[in-house]
Amino acid sequence: MTAKIYIEGGGEGEFLDTLFRQAWTRFFNEAGLSGRMPRVVRGQGRNNTFDAFRLAVANPKKDELPLLLVDSEDAVATGHSVWTHLKVRDGWDRPLPASDDQAFLMVQVMETWFLADRDAVVRFFGPKFIGRHIHSWPNLEAVPKKTILGALELATAGCTKPYDTNNKGRVSFELLRKLDPSKVEASCPSARALLDRLRSL
Numbered sequence: 555m556t557a558k559i560y561i562e563g564g565g566e567g568e569f570l571d572t573l574f575r576q577a578w579t580r581f582f583n584e585a586g587l588s589g590r591m592p593r594v595v596r597g598q599g600r601n602n603t604f605d606a607f608r609l610a611v612a613n614p615k616k617d618e619l620p621l622l623l624v625d626s627e628d629a630v631a632t633g634h635s636v637w638t639h640l641k642v643r644d645g646w647d648r649p650l651p652a653s654d655d656q657a658f659l660m661v662q663v664m665e666t667w668f669l670a671d672r673d674a675v676v677r678f679f680g681p682k683f684i685g686r687h688i689h690s691w692p693n694l695e696a697v698p699k700k701t702i703l704g705a706l707e708l709a710t711a712g713c714t715k716p717y718d719t720n721n722k723g724r725v726s727f728e729l730l731r732k733l734d735p736s737k738v739e740a741s742c743p744s745a746r747a748l749l750d751r752l753r754s755l
Contacts (some may be wrong), residue, residue, distance in 0.1 A: 555618075555619050556593065558618050558619065559752075560604075560621065562623065562625060566598065570724065580731050582752065584733075587749075587752055592621070603622070604660055611649045621658065621751070623658045629696065635695070639659065658747060658751070665706055669688060670738040671732075672688065678716065679717075684709045687705045688709050694741050695743065
């Protein structure tokens with residue numbers, strides 16, 4: 555069984571498509587999935603990503619498992635499953651016959667995973683990175699999206715490649731390539747859930 559994972563990721567064009575796939579492929583490879591690599595599909599917008607996943611579920615292919623990976627955008631309420639969260643927040647119903655373990659979240663946003671590997675972030679942005687803006691939050695997934703993005707913008711404002719949350723595609727994919735997945739899954743249970751699922755295939 556091979557996973558085909560539909561991942562939220564903005565921007566348009568073949569160049570960003572290539573960067574996106576390369577970055578996620580490296581991330582999964584570094585996470586120990588080289589023998590069972592998922593096929594990565596960039597869904598671009600959030601709704602487009604869900605629609606592509608839903609279509610794949612409705613038209614199953616032999617030995618291929620569609621998975622969904624999107625930002626949670628908000629905190630996941632205690633006791634809520636991924637699908638419950640997506641129903642409450644986005645109005646998305648779990649497409650049948652998809653199971654509970656076919657949808658995963660980046661909580662609360664992809665950049666949360668970046669901050670799980672602070673060393674990689676510092677190396678990537680260079681000497682003008684202002685580290686005091688990135689706090690040592692004990693529970694990264696509890697930090698609101700707005701706080702995470704604001705901290706990155708402030709910390710990188712004077713860098714050669716500042717993190718512009720309104721136009722972050724290329725920089726975000728380049729940074730993703732630099733992450734240590736072991737640090738990400740150690741700090742982010744949502745990342746660990748995804749990687750454990752992929753390792754189980």
